Amino acid sequence: MIWPLVVTLCSASCVHAHLQMSSIFSDGAIMQTTEEGGHSPVIFGQSNASSLIQITIKGPLNLTTAADSKGNWRVTVKETPSNPGPYNISIVEYPPSGDSPLDTFNMSDIFFGDVYFCSGQSNMAFTMHGIWNATDELANANHTNIRLFKARGSWMPCNNATVASFSAVCYLSGRDIMTMHTGSRYMGLIESAVGGTGIQLWASNETEMTCGQEAVRLKENYKAASLYETMVLPYLPYAVRAAFWYQGEANADECCPIGREDYSCYMEHMITDWQGVWGYKVPFVLIQLHAWGYMVCDMEQVLANELESGIRLAQWDVGRRNISNVALVSAVDLGGPLHPPYKSEVGRRVALATVATVFYQDIKWQYPYIRNATGNYTKGMFSIELYIENGDGLRLVETPTCNQSDATKCSVYCCKNGAPGMFILLGYNWSSFYNANAYNLQVVDIKDHYIRLSMLAKDTYKGKPHVTRILYQVASEPFCSVVNGQGIAMPTQGPIPF
Structure with a gap:
């Protein structure tokens, strides 16, 4: 079988004596297939300036091109064969005159x-x-x-x-x-x-x-x-x-x-x-x-x-x-x-x-994230409602380290007691935020696409807490996380305004 190839020249910063190939071109290599929309594989290397390069893939394919003034050459296999292999690839360098070969490089057991x-x-x-x-x-x-x-x-x-x-x-x-x-x-x-x-x-x-x-x-x-x-x-x-x-x-x-x-x-x-x-x-x-x-x-x-x-x-x-x-x-x-x-x-x-x-398959893969948030203040309590995209099956899950000594020392107890520590409230800049533990910011409700948090708002300005935004999972080592029905965790994110 003869495969269509496209030959281009590339630039580099050095000139090599005779044929030089990256170590990735070795026996047993896997080269990218064009099957299912894959990009055309490239064979590239360095040689003497202006050398002629002949590449044979299994045969009877023979392709000849000239290296550039720095000795660089590049070949693109436009369409790979349906049979993945194995194949042998031979690369031969000739002088510009086309006389006897200067160097040869061979690879075997190649698959696409x-x-x-x-x-x-x-x-x-x-x-x-x-x-x-x-x-x-x-x-x-x-x-x-x-x-x-x-x-x-x-x-x-x-x-x-x-x-x-x-x-x-x-x-x-x-x-x-x-x-x-x-x-x-x-x-x-x-x-x-x-x-x-x-x-x-x-x-x-x-x-x-x-x-x-x-x-x-x-x-x-x-x-x-x-x-x-x-x-x-x-x-x-x-x-x-x-x-x-x-x-x-x-x-x-x-x-x-x-x-x-x-x-x-x-x-x-x-x-x-x-x-x-x-x-x-x-x-x-x-x-x-x-x-x-x-x-x-x-x-x-x-x-x-x-x-x-x-x-x-x-x-x-x-x-x-x-x-x-x-x-x-x-x-x-x-x-x-x-x-x-x-x-x-x-x-x-x-x-x-x-x-x-990459393969455009219809599967659920996306992480849950906060689409928007709203805050409400009533009788000394401040509640925040979070609306979660990709939040089907939303739940709290303890992280692998939740029962280690640090969690006990902090009285966090993993996902218990409303999982304080997962969320942090911010004012108008990074340094003006509320201590989530002291204010007892807790998860009081979690269900599909929705989380409600609540805290005692001790410090207010004009009758409302000094908070405008919320961050998720910025602590050094969280012990509880939000995951969706696919077991995919909500990433660290924010600040989200409300």
Whole structure:
């Protein structure tokens, strides 16, 4: 079979002696299929300037093109075959004159399927052997149609030995996509994640100029090139079905601190930059950080944790804006430690979002969120009514850490006593807010699409409380969460005016 191909030239910053290929082009690779609307896969590399490049895929296909003045070349397989493989690919470099070959690169056992790019920091890099149900998951992790790739490595089969040291969120998301929709179709999972890294290191120079110069200092501290250059660009032209992003912890501590607006700027422009290199609007599934640390007994201490909640709020901002092909998944209820082991549920939620927004399947995947709020003050009591979108089956659920000592010390008792601590009331700025515990802000009613809160309003101005807005789940470690009938948690969000 002969497949139609489109050949283009690309630019890069270096010239290589003879044929050079990214490590992602290795034996056993999965390349993106065009089946079910998948984007055309790309084969790219470097050679001597102006060399002629001949590519043969199984044969009798022969395609010849010239590298540009920097030695870069790129080939797009416009339509992939219905048979997924295996195939052999041969790439031969000739001098401009077309005489004897200068170099040859061969790949074998290549399949066409769906490819997913998984990136971020330590919670994306968190491996399968560390999850809470690792024994059961690893016992069932032998999938002949899934292959794994770790940045700077090579393609591996997916079995209980290789997946044990692979990204849990990446594998579990892919496995659940396979179970929910794609079945026996081949799948390639790419892990490109580095623990302890701020979003600034994953951004391009153009994003740095737009959002701030903080990345310059971070690069100097790391004494390394930008991760954008070393962990993204070598793989980004490789066509994928979707990208999954799980990051932000480093931006909430002393390593790489930035606020809500700055993080939003970096996140939006990073997505646009990456999509620009891919050459199409790659769907992004953005995982909102879980909460971690310690329970804030006195809600005034929230100010000391504004960075942590600010990152989650920034991710909420990006997920709610009209940014092309971005879906938000919440993990706020799955926290506790900095690296919580509850990755199976994260993977399920990512898979639901992917199957719904990438493959356009009619399934319920969306998180509940506050559509609007109203407040009423009567005889010293202030009540707030919240109207919740995607709120069918709405209920309170205790988080995994609710019975630990911090919850007992704070007298929170998980979801009991109206779950104080989940919601915070704000005045006209961040610092003017009400202590939700002291004012006994409680959930007094919850049902489909509706939550009612009530509190004793001790402090009033002109007969009404000094509050105008409400925040949800900004405490450092919440012990109770709102979920809908699909078991999907309401993300950290706000402030919502009322």
